[in-house]
Amino acid sequence: MKTALEVLAKEGLDAVTMRRVAQELETGPASLYAHVANKDELAELMLDAVLAEAPIPDPDPARWDEQVKELVRGQIRVMVAHPGIARVAWDIAVPVIPSSLRQGEAMLALLRAGGLTLKQATFAGDALALYAKAYAYEASGWTWGDIDEAETAKRGEQMVAYMRSLPPEAFPNMLHIGEFFSAETATERLEFALDVYLAGLKVVAAKN
Amino acid sequence: MKTALEVLAKEGLDAVTMRRVAQELETGPASLYAHVANKDELAELMLDAVLAEAPIPDPDPARWDEQVKELVRGQIRVMVAHPGIARVAWDIAVPVIPSSLRQGEAMLALLRAGGLTLKQATFAGDALALYAKAYAYEASGWTWGDIDEAETAKRGEQMVAYMRSLPPEAFPNMLHIGEFFSAETATERLEFALDVYLAGLKVVAAKN
């Protein structure tokens, strides 16, 4: 079941419809409801399978900060490798998903090793998970043909054109940041965000 | 046009369909396409109107950090005040939206006042915008009846039940963080994330 869905995820999340999955199994849409309650549950199973691929490091208190980054990178990597799955992660309010719980527990363990209280670790883990989902969702847009390059470029030009139409002093900074948003700087943005957040966590931990 | 949509946004984003909006204007769905190219453009107009409500502080270099927080809080506040609009923000790849550009410019100005390079400010602004959208989206789920309380509680119990079914040493931390995730701690989580990130930014700025 899940296996058939993964195959379909490879041709875009929008293509993962009950009809399309059923077609892959050479049957009708109604038959799927024998194995799955509804489409949401199917999405949950897909997400669980994907997230299970993210590695969980053995905690090493000496380099907990690097391990936190590694954990986040891993989550992002597997999500981006399955374009569209990040959207599913957002739609699930309370994750009763085994692999998600394992990832959460690993994150808490690392953060506690870094000297944070349980409450601080909870909040930090929440923020990091939020960022991982957000980054993966955004990144899925580029790697997948969700939005074709031409369309994106056109909108970018529209944006610049609009800003130029106003007094130049209205957008002194925005006009020059376009170069920082290419696909090449994507991982650089991620690393920057991780560095900044972990630097902040160390400041907080030092006050405990 | 936008006005009629806002009225509808008050009964949920899912209710904002072309037919429902047309009905509100006592006409058919086809008539809307005379004013708007498609539903995405309509969503963009809605987001622009909402985001325009977020206040933009006059930069004061002496308290740039507090002003950055204030800016993010404002963005989140107006989005949460219009439940469901945060989802729209995620679907828009390149924001050719006036109010969005103004918010971005304001953020860059504040961050540069904090001693960051343009590149650093760009990356930091991106991360903060991502977090604002992520938080607002998550928060919309609680304030709106998207997911009824009973359902959420049930899933929470399922989660705990699952974790208890495994060896207790598997989830030593996760089992005790439930109390930190009530609706009351929501703003606390936000403030923690902002404090941590800004503490990190100061570390980065100090190295320049």
Next chain:
DNA sequence: TCTACATACGAACAGCGTTCGCGTCAAGTA
């Protein structure tokens, strides 16, 4: 007053998730 143009919109299309009830097939009993 009659014509010509642009605008508004009713109806229809293709797709979606989900449900109902019929038809078929397999297992249990005589």
Next chain:
DNA sequence: TACTTGACGCGAACGCTGTTCGTATGTAGA
């Protein structure tokens, strides 16, 4: 072996979505 009974798989249909096409209507100009 033959018959009956039960459950299960799934074809077809429902109500919904965004969008398009062609017609009818209303208005402005001659």
